[in-house]
Amino acid sequence: SLCVRGMRSIVMAAALATSGVSAMASPSSLIARQAQLSKIRLILGSQSPRRREIFDLLELDYAVVVSDFEENLDKADFVGEGGPARYTVANAEGKAQDVLKTILASSDEERVAHNPEGKPLVVVGSDTVVDLDGVILEKPKSTDAAKAMLRSLSGRSHYVHTGVSVFTSEAGIEAPALSFSETTHVHFGELSEEEIEAYVASGEPMDKAGSYGIQGLGGQFVDRIDGCYFTVMGFPMRRFSKELCKLLES
Numbered sequence: 001s002l003c004v005r006g007m008r009s010i011v012m013a014a015a016l017a018t019s020g021v022s023a024m025a026s027p028s029s030l031i032a033r034q035a036q037l038s039k040i041r042l043i044l045g046s047q048s049p050r051r052r053e054i055f056d057l058l059e060l061d062y063a064v065v066v067s068d069f070e071e072n073l074d075k076a077d078f079v080g081e082g083g084p085a086r087y088t089v090a091n092a093e094g095k096a097q098d099v100l101k102t103i104l105a106s107s108d109e110e111r112v113a114h115n116p117e118g119k120p121l122v123v124v125g126s127d128t129v130v131d132l133d134g135v136i137l138e139k140p141k142s143t144d145a146a147k148a149m150l151r152s153l154s155g156r157s158h159y160v161h162t163g164v165s166v167f168t169s170e171a172g173i174e175a176p177a178l179s180f181s182e183t184t185h186v187h188f189g190e191l192s193e194e195e196i197e198a199y200v201a202s203g204e205p206m207d208k209a210g211s212y213g214i215q216g217l218g219g220q221f222v223d224r225i226d227g228c229y230f231t232v233m234g235f236p237m238r239r240f241s242k243e244l245c246k247l248l249e250s
Contacts, residue, residue, distance in 0.1 A: 086181070130149075160210070162232075199217060
């Protein structure tokens with residue numbers, strides 16, 4: 001009857017309200033944000049092929065401007081709980097800020113090359129580290145260092161932190177428009193010395209934090225993860241989409 005259908009509608013609306021679900025929720029991914037994205041010039045301040053791959057998966061229109069920021073922060077300032085995650089954010093902020101400064105200080109010709117239509121600039125910086133018992137593992141400086149890192153990770157679990165920072169021409173270079181970090185728990189299997197030697201010989205570990213790439217040959221070492229796969233790969237796709245949506249709305 002009409003009465004029964006009406007009561008069902010009321011019950012459904014109440015259930016949605018109490019569960020925090022909104023039938024008219026704002027988009028939290030960039031799929032429905034093409035109109036807003038078309039009004040900005042997105043700059044990726046990274047030469048990482050993994051981050052470019054993730055930006056391509058998102059089908060973003062962007063330019064790459066590599067940062068000259070020296071990643072030489074004192075790790076002693078980032079010890080204790082949350083330290084390694086804060087370290088990635090600090091590096092990400094340094095990279096994004098450096099790129100925005102460079103573009104704003106460049107010649108008119110160079111600025112046009114980066115931003116042909118003169119749109120507001122949105123510069124994204126990012127940094128990824130492996131955290132083993134609070135010790136920050138970055139890219140290995142030698143094959144011996146890569147082997148040592150892999151031995152230390154073998155049969156154990158660790159965290160991967162990726163920090164992201166966004167600077168915009170509208171907000172200026174003094175402070176980021178947004179910054180955050182995302183963390184994934186990674187469980188490694190036991191690695192034989194033969195596997196470590198062969199993997200390092202492949203060359204894959206040499207440009208990757210913690211000396212492995214989950215999206216490549218190194219994925220064979222990972223038993224499971226708790227958290228975002230793309231965070232381990234080098235850029236947290238879902239979290240970035242959500243945060244950039246909020247920024248575009250503002």
